Amino acid sequence: METGNTSRKEFLAALVTTGLAMAGCTSKKNPFLVAGEEVPKATGEMVKLLSVDGEIIEVDRSFLKPVPELPAVTNTEARMGIPGKKFVMVIDLSRCKNLKKCENACNHMHHLHSGLSWLKVYPMQQGEHTAPYWQPTTCMHCDHPPCVKVCPVDATFKRQDGIVLIDADRCVGCRFCMAACPYSIRVFNWEKPDIDEAICEQTYSCETSVPQKKGTVGKCDFCPDMIRKQELPHCVQACPNGTFFFGDLNEDTVTNGAETFRFSELIKDKAGYQLMEDLGTKPSVYFLPPVNRNFPFEKGLEND
Amino acid sequence: MEKTTSASDEKIISDLLPRKYNSKGVVWIAILLAFCAVGLFAYYRQLKYGLIVTNMRDYASWGIYISNFVFFVAISLVGSLITAVLRLSGVHWATPLTRIAEIIAVSAITFAALIIIVDMGRPERFYNLFLYGRLQSPIIWDVVVISTYFFISVLLLYIPLLPDMKILLARKDKDTKRFTKLYKFLGSFWIGNHIQELLSKKAINILCVAIVPVAFSIHTVTSWLFATTFRPGWDSTNFGAYFISGAFLVGAGGVVIAMYVFRKQYDLEKYITDDHFDKMGRILVMLALLYLYFNVNEYLIPFFKMKKPEEAHLMGLFRGEFAPVFWSAIFGGMIIPIFVLVFKKGRKPLPMFIVGIMVVVGAWLKRYLIVTPTLLHPFLPMHNVPAAYTHYFPSWEEWAIAFGSLAGALLVITIFTRIFPILPIHEIITERHEHDSK
Numbered sequence: 001m002e003t004g005n006t007s008r009k010e011f012l013a014a015l016v017t018t019g020l021a022m023a024g025c026t027s028k029k030n031p032f033l034v035a036g037e038e039v040p041k042a043t044g045e046m047v048k049l050l051s052v053d054g055e056i057i058e059v060d061r062s063f064l065k066p067v068p069e070l071p072a073v074t075n076t077e078a079r080m081g082i083p084g085k086k087f088v089m090v091i092d093l094s095r096c097k098n099l100k101k102c103e104n105a106c107n108h109m110h111h112l113h114s115g116l117s118w119l120k121v122y123p124m125q126q127g128e129h130t131a132p133y134w135q136p137t138t139c140m141h142c143d144h145p146p147c148v149k150v151c152p153v154d155a156t157f158k159r160q161d162g163i164v165l166i167d168a169d170r171c172v173g174c175r176f177c178m179a180a181c182p183y184s185i186r187v188f189n190w191e192k193p194d195i196d197e198a199i200c201e202q203t204y205s206c207e208t209s210v211p212q213k214k215g216t217v218g219k220c221d222f223c224p225d226m227i228r229k230q231e232l233p234h235c236v237q238a239c240p241n242g243t244f245f246f247g248d249l250n251e252d253t254v255t256n257g258a259e260t261f262r263f264s265e266l267i268k269d270k271a272g273y274q275l276m277e278d279l280g281t282k283p284s285v286y287f288l289p290p291v292n293r294n295f296p297f298e299k300g301l302e303n304d
Numbered sequence: 305m306e307k308t309t310s311a312s313d314e315k316i317i318s319d320l321l322p323r324k325y326n327s328k329g330v331v332w333i334a335i336l337l338a339f340c341a342v343g344l345f346a347y348y349r350q351l352k353y354g355l356i357v358t359n360m361r362d363y364a365s366w367g368i369y370i371s372n373f374v375f376f377v378a379i380s381l382v383g384s385l386i387t388a389v390l391r392l393s394g395v396h397w398a399t400p401l402t403r404i405a406e407i408i409a410v411s412a413i414t415f416a417a418l419i420i421i422v423d424m425g426r427p428e429r430f431y432n433l434f435l436y437g438r439l440q441s442p443i444i445w446d447v448v449v450i451s452t453y454f455f456i457s458v459l460l461l462y463i464p465l466l467p468d469m470k471i472l473l474a475r476k477d478k479d480t481k482r483f484t485k486l487y488k489f490l491g492s493f494w495i496g497n498h499i500q501e502l503l504s505k506k507a508i509n510i511l512c513v514a515i516v517p518v519a520f521s522i523h524t525v526t527s528w529l530f531a532t533t534f535r536p537g538w539d540s541t542n543f544g545a546y547f548i549s550g551a552f553l554v555g556a557g558g559v560v561i562a563m564y565v566f567r568k569q570y571d572l573e574k575y576i577t578d579d580h581f582d583k584m585g586r587i588l589v590m591l592a593l594l595y596l597y598f599n600v601n602e603y604l605i606p607f608f609k610m611k612k613p614e615e616a617h618l619m620g621l622f623r624g625e626f627a628p629v630f631w632s633a634i635f636g637g638m639i640i641p642i643f644v645l646v647f648k649k650g651r652k653p654l655p656m657f658i659v660g661i662m663v664v665v666g667a668w669l670k671r672y673l674i675v676t677p678t679l680l681h682p683f684l685p686m687h688n689v690p691a692a693y694t695h696y697f698p699s700w701e702e703w704a705i706a707f708g709s710l711a712g713a714l715l716v717i718t719i720f721t722r723i724f725p726i727l728p729i730h731e732i733i734t735e736r737h738e739h740d741s742k
Contacts, residue, residue: 087404153436173425179364182534184682191356214354215425
């Protein structure tokens with residue numbers, strides 16, 4: 001019984017690995033062989049596998065190997081989004097002191113080319129005599145996204161849950177979306193991103209936006225892969241001051257991990273507003289004005 | 305319907321037949337080829353390393369490739385002006401200029417399409433435009449109208465060529481003998497009987513009517529690539545008309561330059577007369593005034609209101625980093641040409657040639673000013689980016705590719721004149737006959 005169980009486990013594990021390897025088949029003669037790699041020596045130990053036709057076949061163990069991580073969702077699912085959700089973000093400007101933990105976490109987790117940032121903290125000052133403040137700025141995930149309107153190939157798209165994403169495998173690199181975005185949040189991979197080969201070889205997923213590809217556009221994606229795991233986006237988690245709140249408009253709840261608010265009440269009590277909403281972009285990101293600040297503006301200059 | 309060729313017709317034909325390049329022509333071709341070669345090498349580098357070899361960055365995300373694209377689309381509009389607009393309005397003096405205008409149009413629109421592929425970060429995915437094309441995107445509108453314009457222009461170049469190819473085949477001139485196969489392939493079916501003449505006349509009329517809206521579309525849609533965005537300097541309802549008036553101006557300037565060069569090179573004083581220059585000069589004045597009018601609208605009204613996002617952009621043009629280029633384009637490309645050309649002496653060939661060059665160079669600079677300064681004045685501050693991101697000056701690769709594409713367009717025109725008569729022989733003869741019989 002004991003041995004039978006182990007072999008069953010092995011069989012299943014092998015099935016998964018080979019199955020995935022088969023999914024990555026190319027027209028090459030030996031689909032399991034990466035160019036330049038040596039053919040592994042047979043160990044003589046055979047493993048039973050279930051073929052795609054439903055037949056049981058035997059394969060030498062040495063021919064099995066782990067395959068690169070594949071996206072959790074298909075491209076079609078990633079383009080549809082999570083049903084019944086409408087994601088929003090609230091950024092409390094009174095809590096930001098330009099620590100840039102958000103920016104660093106985002107850069108790190110999305111494996112961005114060095115020097116590129118999707119999330120930027122701007123020093124803002126509306127008028128000559130108005131008070132300056134720090135404004136962390138993500139993609140607004142507009143409900144009327146100007147970038148999506150102009151994309152010629154549907155490489156950037158709007159999902160039913162409100163998130164605007166990019167399919168870097170389809171993007172032709174015309175950069176019209178960059179010209180169209182009034183928030184200048186889109187960045188371009190002008191050269192091959194200087195990231196680990198292992199990351200580079202991963203299959204691109206619109207939900208993780210990894211790996212970034214030469215000649216295509218990138219931007220803040222609201223971390224839908226984290227949302228699927230019931231976790232908060234990287235910037236929200238990274239901020240020690242709880243500046244970012246993330247949540248679902250339909251549930252009317254936003255949280256920064258430590259505190260949770262009714263979205264509508266928070267916006268009402270703190271007079272939340274949207275950035276350049278006069279352009280008709282209908283942003284999904286709301287800002288709370290920098291009143292009763294936790295830090296003076298000057299504090300942020302140290303880190304600038 | 306076979307007409308007997310009189311002695312005067314013979315003279316016209318032998319005057320206008322394509323000729324071998326002289327030494328100047330060979331040097332000219334060598335120079336163009338050298339520019340193309342450097343451009344191709346630069347593009348090879350761009351394909352290898354990516355758009356990083358350009359000096360475009362996240363703010364100035366479009367640069368001289370796009371300016372060059374707008375320039376090419378603009379100059380190609382002249383085909384429709386000279387061939388269609390003047391023909392439809394019953395203007396006959398422009399007949400000798402139709403082929404010059406049409407070859408400029410075809411070669412410019414071809415390079416407009418090429419340069420847009422050069423600008424793409426992923427040119428190998430060009431087919432995505434057809435696989436996944438979305439009709440909402442102005443880029444798709446541009447693809448549709450530019451390809452339509454290309455085909456109509458090619459037809460407007462080709463159909464009037466048919467009778468000329470018959471003449472070329474009949475002549476068996478030593479300079480054109482080597483192209484006999486090409487002429488046969490392209491035009492051996494043309495006998496020149498009544499039905500064919502009638503059909504060709506009808507076809508040309510239909511094409512002339514069709515090309516006017518398409519020509520307006522190509523440049524209007526090109527202006528919409530900018531006007532459909534929110535950015536200061538682009539967010540304008542004036543843009544379509546502004547672009548079209550500018551396009552006719554630069555196109556007419558281009559034709560004047562070509563007229564002068566061909567006339568000098570091929571001794572065509574009898575066919576491209578001082579009168580032609582005089583009339584083109586009048587057209588240029590009118591077009592320059594029109595373009596100036598739209599410029600006044602485009603800059604003065606936002607300047608009057610001085611909205612905050614517009615302010616940085618306008619001040620950059622009027623007296624900031626772009627001021628030298630801006631004022632050169634306004635004065636060199638519009639105001640000085642107007643002052644020169646309103647005088648009869650200014651409409652002589654040589655001053656016209658110089659003015660033509662000023663107009664074309666001014667127009668190129670203007671396209672640069674339309675694209676770049678706007679992108680360098682975003683709504684949110686440029687903050688925490690490398691210093692290189694806040695300015696834009698093209699890299700050598702960009703210059704090489706831009707000049708390579710300009711040289712390529714000129715090369716197409718030059719090679720065309722070697723193979724085909726640059727003035728429409730048949731049409732000139734017919735018009736002279738009509739003129740004589742009146």
